Amino acid sequence: MVIAVAIDENVEKIRELADGITYPVLIDADHVLTELYAISNVPTVVMIDEDDRISMPNWNAYGTDMFKDFTGIDSNQQHDRIRRWVREGDAGMSSEDAAGAVDDLSSDEEAARLHFRLATALRDRGDQAGCDRNFDRAAELAPHDWTIRRAMMPLRGGDPFGQEFFDLYEEWQEQGMPYHGVRGY
Amino acid sequence: MPNDTAVLESTGTITEAQLADLGWTLKPEGLCQDDTCVLVPDRAALVGDAGLDLAVLADLLDRPVAVDTEAGLAAVGAPRSVRRGAVDELRAPEFALPDLDGGLTALSDHRSKKRLLVAFSSW
Numbered sequence: 334m335v336i337a338v339a340i341d342e343n344v345e346k347i348r349e350l351a352d353g354i355t356y357p358v359l360i361d362a363d364h365v366l367t368e369l370y371a372i373s374n375v376p377t378v379v380m381i382d383e384d385d386r387i388s389m390p391n392w393n394a395y396g397t398d399m400f401k402d403f404t405g406i407d408s409n410q411q412h413d414r415i416r417r418w419v420r421e422g423d424a425g426m427s428s429e430d431a432a433g434a435v436d437d438l439s440s441d442e443e444a445a446r447l448h449f450r451l452a453t454a455l456r457d458r459g460d461q462a463g464c465d466r467n468f469d470r471a472a473e474l475a476p477h478d479w480t481i482r483r484a485m486m487p488l489r490g491g492d493p494f495g496q497e498f499f500d501l502y503e504e505w506q507e508q509g510m511p512y513h514g515v516r517g518y
Numbered sequence: 519m520p521n522d523t524a525v526l527e528s529t530g531t532i533t534e535a536q537l538a539d540l541g542w543t544l545k546p547e548g549l550c551q552d553d554t555c556v557l558v559p560d561r562a563a564l565v566g567d568a569g570l571d572l573a574v575l576a577d578l579l580d581r582p583v584a585v586d587t588e589a590g591l592a593a594v595g596a597p598r599s600v601r602r603g604a605v606d607e608l609r610a611p612e613f614a615l616p617d618l619d620g621g622l623t624a625l626s627d628h629r630s631k632k633r634l635l636v637a638f639s640s641w
Binding site for chain 1: 522523525582583584586588589591592593594595596598600601602604605606607608609610611613615616617618623625626628629630631632633634635636637638639640641
């Protein structure tokens, strides 16, 4: 089964995106999942087997080819891999390769997640200066983490699909496209 | 879940009641959660006149902490061992999150099934 988790607090937007979907769609406004699974961008997919073992760790897999021109990723091949895992239990990656394939979060990336939570908590209390201070700190601590930098754009009145995004994308490319997950699958 | 993340009122120290909210109790044998206790080698570093030192506490529990002293608010993360168990030992961390209808769904609600966890967003 699929469990979709929105690393997002915009419930109305997620409701629109989830229209017609029958599997659970969960809201992770506090980015708990990105801390527990060391997730740094979306979409990130994790295959979890019947015994709570991770068969395929953090994997940049897509539902459609909407972003294929941008990412070069063929979602059909990825779907075949998922079907094989569902039917035959073969995720296409040995557990030796899977263990340690995802880099743990650095202490800065860990702290960035906490400051992100402080920022939204302070905003909710009406402390805008405190909110800004903590968003700034989070961005400083994890400058190439999309779940920090891009996720805060709409929360600060920015456009996550606008110039700010393209600037960040360029910066991220220059840094060697850091991603907490497997590559080449 | 006591091991979950938390945001709490603090400028660097917390009360015993806040410690209880985090799921822990300070006992003579150490910091205890149910039947499990963590030794407190330097009790004086943890317990002061102002309360329990949050940084020392977080260190003992191997959980990250961030304090905004100006706002008097602190965030405590999940135990690092949970994430290390995922990246190094492929143990899927448990979580429980609200669904679109306001109910809570946990990974363990669908135990004994293959689960494809998909993290996505609108941003």
